[in-house]
Amino acid sequence: MSDSSPAGPAAPVLDVWCELQCPDCHAALDDLRALRARYGDRLELRLRHFPLEKHKHAFAAAQAAEEAVAQGSGWPYAEAVLGRVAELDRKGEALLVEVARDLGLDAEEFDTALVDGRHILIVDADQAEGKAIGVTGTPTYVIGGERLDGGKSQEGLRERIEEIADRLLAERQG
Numbered sequence: 001m002s003d004s005s006p007a008g009p010a011a012p013v014l015d016v017w018c019e020l021q022c023p024d025c026h027a028a029l030d031d032l033r034a035l036r037a038r039y040g041d042r043l044e045l046r047l048r049h050f051p052l053e054k055h056k057h058a059f060a061a062a063q064a065a066e067e068a069v070a071q072g073s074g075w076p077y078a079e080a081v082l083g084r085v086a087e088l089d090r091k092g093e094a095l096l097v098e099v100a101r102d103l104g105l106d107a108e109e110f111d112t113a114l115v116d117g118r119h120i121l122i123v124d125a126d127q128a129e130g131k132a133i134g135v136t137g138t139p140t141y142v143i144g145g146e147r148l149d150g151g152k153s154q155e156g157l158r159e160r161i162e163e164i165a166d167r168l169l170a171e172r173q174g
Contacts, residue, residue: 012043012168014161017050017130017140020061020078024151026085028139031158033079035165043165047078049126050138057092059123064096064110066119071105144168
């Protein structure tokens with residue numbers, strides 16, 4: 001998902017390999033919000049899909065997030081779903097459509113997208129790329145060629161991401 005920010009071509013990219021049914025990704029939400037607030041369009045945050053088999057609604061949630069991108073609300077949708085991880089476990093796809101409706105998106109289109117699978121290739125491509133670069137769990141961050149695994153612990157990761165982002169931004173200035 002790449003509707004994260006209107007960053008220009010010079011903005012460093014932070015890929016966030018995430019799964020919308022993952023409690024660790026839910027825990028990372030405050031860090032992601034802080035990074036977006038600190039850097040704005042100077043850092044492009046891209047949500048990348050890495051649905052895990054142990055979460056039965058993760059693949060559908062990734063597809064729904066791509067439908068939200070198509071409707072212009074990718075990050076707000078992803079944040080709303082991550083904020084309701086436990087509820088997604090219980091309600092499944094009905095929650096995905098409910099969140100879309102709550103955000104004023106075309107909920108019927110979400111329902112249709114989940115049935116017709118129009119976003120499956122995007123989700124599959126993200127997952128394949130993640131596996132190819134060694135992502136094994138979520139969240140995993142990739143910035144400046146460095147992979148940081150947040151699935152084990154979030155401790156110190158935001159600071160490390162900020163160090164790398166600041167360095168990349170300084171290099172672009174210099």
